Amino acid sequence: MTTRTLVITASILGENGQSKALAERFIAQAESRDGVEVTHRDLVASELPHLGLAELGSWQVSEEERTPEQRELAARSDALIKELHDHDVVVLAVPMYNFGIPSQLKAWxxxxxxxxxxxxxxxxxxxxxxxxxxxxxxxARGGQYAGTEMDTQTPHLKLMLGMMGITEVDTVFAEGLAMGDDTRNVALKEARQGIDSLVERL
Ligand SMILES: Cc1cc2nc3c(=O)[nH]c(=O)nc-3n(C[C@H](O)[C@H](O)[C@H](O)COP(=O)(O)O)c2cc1C
Incomplete structure (x- = not known):
């Protein structure tokens, strides 16, 4: 049986993006395994706009009644939902920006x-x-917040995933990335180990 894995990245830092580097580690390890297929969706490249009224409205009209513009707008969400349905595991590589998830990921x-x-x-x-x-x-974060109320991301992400029925969620933290080289190197090493052990369970 094949495990289809959707890896979603949202770092705005290009080649310096740490969450993207972790996602790349995940992809490389996953692709080296038999029976694992990986799709990578880079939400920064996807350039999804903010959700607005016209797009929201297009979902509320039946397919037959949509105008050409509404068809185009609804297709955006339809394609992303189909992509989600087509995979067994979704990996969210999430930078912390101003105590939130990137707006690109929110748009997704x-x-x-x-x-x-x-x-x-x-x-x-x-x-x-x-x-x-x-x-x-x-x-991936500059500071260290796991398990505290300053982790403003993972409860939010779990809530949104859970709302859709995705309740089995594992988290790998790479924290303290702005707290000096030693802290950063240890955090990245431990995160890579965490990723490798999750890939073994795919
Ligand atoms: C615009 C911006 C906002 C940030 N805000 C926070 C923050 O609120 N808390 C924090 O711990 N780190 C913050 N950081 C540091 C990032 O979380 C850290 O650089 C992390 O590696 C970002 O993930 P990325 O490298 O995958 O883009 C911020 C970085 C940027 C560029």
Missing amino acids: FDRVMRAGVTFRYTENGPQGLVEGKRAIILA
Whole structure:
């Protein structure tokens, strides 16, 4: 059986991006394994705009009734949701920018979290409609926040993934990257080890 893995990167720092370097490590290790297929989506290259009213509105019109412009707008979200459905594991390589996730990654979530498509509201609360998937977060930060309320990213990410039904989530932290070479080198080494052991479980 093949494990199809979608690796999503969102660093704005180009070749210096640490989360991207961790994602590249993940991809290299994963591709060296039999039965693992990897797709890489770089959200900085994708240049998704902010979600706006016209695009949101296009989702609320039935396919047959959409104007050509609405068809084009709805296709953006449809394609990203199909890509998510087509994979078994989603890897989110996430830089911390100003205590949040990159706006490029938010723009992705704004398109894959679609009421009635990837989750729905029921009498018992929200129900995820993306089934049988797991996620891995590779979190790169200048400071050290894991396990504290200053980790403003991983609870948010888990909430959004969980809303869609993706509740099995592993996290690898690379923290303290702006706290001197020693701290940074240890953090990156441990993160690479964490990645390697997760790849073994694919
Ligand atoms: C615009 C910007 C904002 C940042 N904000 C934070 C922050 O709020 N907290 C923090 O710990 N590090 C912050 N950093 C440091 C980054 O988290 C760190 O450089 C990390 O490696 C970014 O991931 P990347 O290298 O994959 O882009 C910031 C960096 C940039 C460029």
